[in-house]
Amino acid sequence: MRHIRTIIDKEWAEVFKNRWVITTMTLLPLLFVALPLVMLYMTNSSLPVEMPAESAGLPPGFAAACSGLTAGECTQIYLLNQFMLLFMMMPLIIPTTIAAYSIVGEKTTRSLEPLLATPITTIELLAGKGLAAVIPGVIISYGVFGVFVVGCLLLGLTPAVLSYILSPSWLLGILVLGPILSVIATIFAIYVSSRVSDPRVAEQVSSTVILPLMLVMFAVLAGKLVININFMVIAIIVSALIAFGMLRLGTVIFDRENILTKWK
């Protein structure tokens, strides 16, 4: 544990001196809370209550799910459906910016070799580097969600909309799926980081991890997909399996010599 703690401590000491990372870690969450709240605020006041859901311009697949709700509520829920994905992006983006730098950064400063010469095991090293990226990602996304919920309460959203935000599928998404996605993004970023020689390349390649999430987002936008509890449970199971597989694979792929010498 001492080794892992040391690595986490070291990563944070370095990362929090990096202006780019700090910017990402503060601006992004701000944006991600402000944007949904502003949009909810606008839809809260502008839509006439009695308008039927069908005419609100929502995809037909979605409108069906709106039975019993007013058009305003339905629009808000439709919007929320997409913000949910925005929230899911945070635990991907923040760890990626940290983890992408983690190995390649040590290569460019040549500190990797003395580090690998210490008795730290490869697993400890990767765990330390991984946790140093996952922990801030999870804390920030939980925090952002918390602030978002408080904001929603202050906006005076209707009980139907509020209960949607605090529904099991949302809670599972933010509290469970988010951290799992963080782990996936981090392992991927560390893997990329160990194979390239340029921190910027590491950052760019690692951020492709967000593409599958974008696909889901487009599907939702196009009304082809509704995020509900079933979808969430399946997503959690699938990503947990992927994360587990990547962890297993990681312990096989990573060995000292490869990290130290196999990169272009």
Place this chain on the structure above:
Amino acid sequence: MIKTRGLTKIFKIGKKQETELIAVDNLSLEVERGEVFGFLGPNGAGKTTTVRMLTGLIRPSAGSAQVAGFELGKEDTNIRRNVGILTESPGMYERLTAEKNLTIFANLYDVPDVEKSVNKYLSMLGLWERRHDTVGSFSKGMRQKLAVARALIHEPQILFLDEPTTGLDPEASKTVRDFIEELKTEGRTIFMTTHNLDEAERLCDRVGIFQQKLLTLDSPASLRDKMFGRKVVFHLRELQASWVNLVAGIAGAENVEAVDNKLVVSLKDPEERNPEIIKALVLAGAQVQFVGEIRHSLEQIYLEMVQSHERGQA
């Protein structure tokens, strides 16, 4: 303390890893406890590769080694605990302070009293005043000193120093050299590579001259004797031609040459023969001004070895 048998490293290079590059070929050597061993060789000889193998950073392609009594490849974690390494480039965390850098490594090496060790080495290497400054603001010499401190923080029995003084000014080099001497008196085993042959001659008990293969290994003095024999010069006020034959007639004296008013003589044991030669010369009427030994530098030995190896390969 260090024992290698047929240690070999082959790198696969090229786009498709199709070419084999033999960096270290069948290296067998032994370094005793408390010895300072100099590993010399031209650029690309495979010195760093050897150090990396012996510190468990890269795997040998063939052969075996024991370091600090542990088998390489089987007990690497134990080896890492017992060796310290000064890597070719110091590689510090530039954004962190000197103190933080050492603290991190002290923790990774499971040092019992981190603060005490960190403070000890910061002051030992003259970095105490600068301990709260980020390493990014350090000069090359200061970085190197910090890297030496880092290599020692866990009190290793064996130290690998890869070019400890390269790029340092004479004063900083001397600090590092003095420090190595101090470590030697503490009984630590030191395996160092260097391009500074003068330094190797001063510090090392034995040197290995290496280029892919081990070309030779011995103390600098015996290497000199083996390769060039020992030569003594007798400076005379005046030289008479007949004295050449006179000296050549003395047992043990070989290749007597007259150069200006000097006689140059190859001798196996000058300590024994010099008095005899001086006596004969004085009796013959020579006035001996002074007597000296021609010392071949380690550099001459090195160049001779490396160049003849290269000729052999061509």
